[in-house]
Amino acid sequence: MPRIITLSREFGSGGRELGKRLSDCLGFAYYDREILEALARQTETSQWYVETLLGRGMPAGFSMHYGQSFSAYSPVTKQTVKLLVAERKITRTLAEQGDCVIVGRGASAVLADFHPFSIFVYADLPAKLARCRARAPENEALTDREIEKRMRQVDAARASVHGMVSDLRWGDKAGYHLCVNTTGMSIKHAAPALANYAEQWLRGSAQP
Secondary structure, three states: OOOEEEEEEOOOOOHHHHHHHHHHHHOOEEEOHHHHHHHHHHHOOOHHHHHHHHOOOOOOOOOOOOOOOOOOOOHHHHHHHHHHHHHHHHHHHHHHOOOEEEEOOOHHHHOHHHOOEEEEEEOOHHHHHHHHHHHOOOOOOOOHHHHHHHHHHHHHHHHHHHHHHOOOOOOOHHHOOEEEEOOOOOHHHHHHHHHHHHHHHHHHHOOO
């Protein structure tokens, strides 16, 4: 069975960078925006459209665990569900191809039967604001309040989508094997140690 690392992260925590560095350290394939690109191609829509719909999240209480009728939901919600179903299939197809790191996409729950090593990445607010500012375009002039609002919106959408495929709350430590606080951390220097930790776990989980 492929060795898989799934990584969920708060906006601005550096989770995407950590995922990429883990894949480089371990020689695993890396999937993040690649899944959105594949989803856009498969549905013959733009990546912007896919990101916009998936970024809105879902109505409170909505779950893909049950065979409910979608007739009561708006056309936009129905289209989002279709995208999520297609995204799930793409994620599983990529996971079947070999060892990989997958960022986001509710992958820890979607790939539960693959027994992935699941990580949640978080940080305190000042650290996340600083990281967002360091990576922002030069001409961007958002205030801290505006950035914080964007963080809340993105994280709420991630939690909403996660709630569709998992009974555990997004960010609940019970749903992950490792929670990493990147506050004050050099992700570049921490990645090798975290990669070794993940590799040891994956090796142990493969034992009969």
